[in-house]
Amino acid sequence: MNQANISPISAGVRCVCPKCGEGALFQGYLKLADECECCGLDYRYEDAGDGPASVVILLVGILVVFPALLVEVAFKPPLWVHIVLWLPLATILTLAVLRPFKAFWFALMYRNNVVQGRTGSAGPTDDQS
Numbered sequence: 001m002n003q004a005n006i007s008p009i010s011a012g013v014r015c016v017c018p019k020c021g022e023g024a025l026f027q028g029y030l031k032l033a034d035e036c037e038c039c040g041l042d043y044r045y046e047d048a049g050d051g052p053a054s055v056v057i058l059l060v061g062i063l064v065v066f067p068a069l070l071v072e073v074a075f076k077p078p079l080w081v082h083i084v085l086w087l088p089l090a091t092i093l094t095l096a097v098l099r100p101f102k103a104f105w106f107a108l109m110y111r112n113n114v115v116q117g118r119t120g121s122a123g124p125t126d127d128q129s
């Protein structure tokens with residue numbers, strides 16, 4: 001399959017290899033496999049750092065804090081209502097979004113040929129040596 005046919009969004013949502021769109025990207029919840037089981041793409045060059053987690057924290061924060069503020073202003077519920085509502089929601093949203101977002105981030109890095117400590121725009125390549 002041509003790598004240009006796989007969008008980073010599709011690879012992210014399905015958590016698959018950004019090159020072939022077939023192989024599994026993760027071997028654990030957030031731990032990447034060493035390489036693609038289908039096309040052999042080396043995943044070890046990936047170093048997203050805290051990028052995906054930072055963005056997910058910001059997005060989930062927006063999705064949770066604004067409704068919490070609206071509920072507080074509109075109904076003035078006791079504190080335990082906020083804890084029961086928003087803490088599980090924030091946890092569930094974070095866990096649900098972080099994995100596909102990390103896969104999306106990885107696919108963007110692959111598509112834009114981002115390798116730590118190197119600049120250039122030669123396009124995606126398998127040669128990471």
Ligand SMILES: [Zn+2]
Nearest residue numbers: 017020036039
């Ligand atoms: Zn692959």
